[in-house]
Amino acid sequence: MIRLTKDYTHKKSLTVQEEPQDIGYIARALVSASLPHSKPKGLVYKRQCNNFTLSIIGNDEAGGIPYGSYPRIILSWLSTEVFKNKSREIILGKSLSNFMKNLGISVSGGKWGTLSRFKDQMCRLFASTITCTYHDASNGKFISTKISIADKTRVFWNPENFDNIDVFNSKILLGEEFYNEILSNPVPIDIEAVQILKDSSLALDIYFWLTYRMSYLKKPILLNFETLQSQFGAGYTTSRHHKYEFKRKFILQLEKVLEVYNEANVNILDSGILLSPSNTHIRMSDSIKDKNQTIIEQDDLYHSLKNDFSLPEKQILNLLDTYEKSIIRNAIEHTVERLNYNNTKINNITAYLISAIKNSLSPSTHTLEHNENNKQDIDLFLQSIDNDHEKQVLLVLLKQYDIPIFKSWFMKMRVDTITEREVVYVCKTDFIKEYLLDHYKEDILYAWKQVCPSLENCIFHSIRNYASRLEEESICINS
DNA sequence: TTACCTTATCCATCGATAAG
DNA sequence: CTTATCGATGGATAAGGTAA
Structure with a gap:
């Protein structure tokens, strides 16, 4: 809840249409x-x-x-x-x-x-x-x-x-x-709070910082005014007068911030301010908030790759150089989720992770400059498919999804066998199989029903699992 | 340490003007 | 007519300075 002082009630009424707890973000x-x-x-x-x-x-x-x-x-x-x-x-x-x-x-x-x-x-x-x-x-x-x-x-x-x-x-x-x-490194903030505090740039800074600071605060910490001044006090020098002035103005704005973010556990002392662990300003129930709590910093990424996945240092540095942190983080989270989910067995965890990173969980973040090449690739891919039904299904999916998604997922699966009621796909990796199952199975099946109404089921295998299951049968996949 | 001051920024409003 | 930009004004408030 936001408590409003008499000064703000007027401004508040001008922005009635705004939803409470609109979530915004700011770079760390x-x-x-x-x-x-x-x-x-x-x-x-x-x-x-x-x-x-x-x-x-x-x-x-x-x-x-x-x-x-x-x-x-x-x-x-x-x-x-x-x-x-x-x-x-x-x-x-x-x-x-x-x-x-x-x-x-x-x-x-x-x-x-x-x-x-x-x-x-x-x-x-x-x-x-x-x-x-x-x-x-x-x-x-x-x-x-x-x-x-x-x-x-x-x-x-x-x-x-x-x-x-x-x-x-x-x-x-x-x-x-x-x-x-x-x-x-996103820091979630309340847009309405920004609206209320926008009169003072110092108040905005304090709000952004406090929100971020509280999100990872585990035990109380005392911050003296000198530290705070070096961070927030733009024009103040270190002279005694200025220190005093900064302290006064800082407290003034901090109190204003605390009226908005009133769950923040902050005590104003003579020598500084005492921060104690508090609820973050954005409610816990928001899923994006939960995601934010598991933010893994660059160093943590490194350690996670090294200790949890036993990757050699050279490969880690290479990955960190090549891929966006968010992609690696997503891939790690996804892999860990997979491991915990119903004790799913993953044959080779390292390979699974690498595959997850390389196939990126968010294809839309890929550079979009290569649209022309993408179209050619897709044309070539479609030409290489003999089975008319499979091709038609792909065309349906192509209409439905963006090119990067199509390329990332639907070009990495091929029909192995089709019966009257069932189609069996083989996917390039475990990871792609899981992802298709989790995200696109319904749509793929729906597309098939448009092409072959009698079809009832759609099965995915990865090359590895499928190969081990059928042992001697060799499977040819166009790459 | 305090009160007071200057300067710059900020906000709401009015009216003028132009384009669609 | 509506919508958007511009110019000006007065009053409020913040940032930073100064005198006591």
């Missing part, structure tokens, strides 16, 4: 250190917090470095869209006003109207290069991630080149690194 990298609160002077902005450094290089032509609450709102919206659609391309909306209304910002023109300032911040944000560096002091390792928010930006709302066709297709292409960062 952007929670650990914060953007400037007010207009910075130079073109370089740097912020260090423990072993994490955030530096932003602004683009002079775009105005400089983004600051204030708008970029934070845009970033949380972007992260949410990415998480929802799992696509690097983000569609902004049919107009700037429309876009801003979606974000819950009232629209006004003029030099200091919301439109101009918002436009300015968008330019600054999308033109900036944001670099995150994790410095692991224990082994002297530097992991640096360069995050460019947008690869190419098409701003259509400039009235000079107003074009009706472009208006409805305006989109930005997110930088690959930023995209990966969001997918592998």
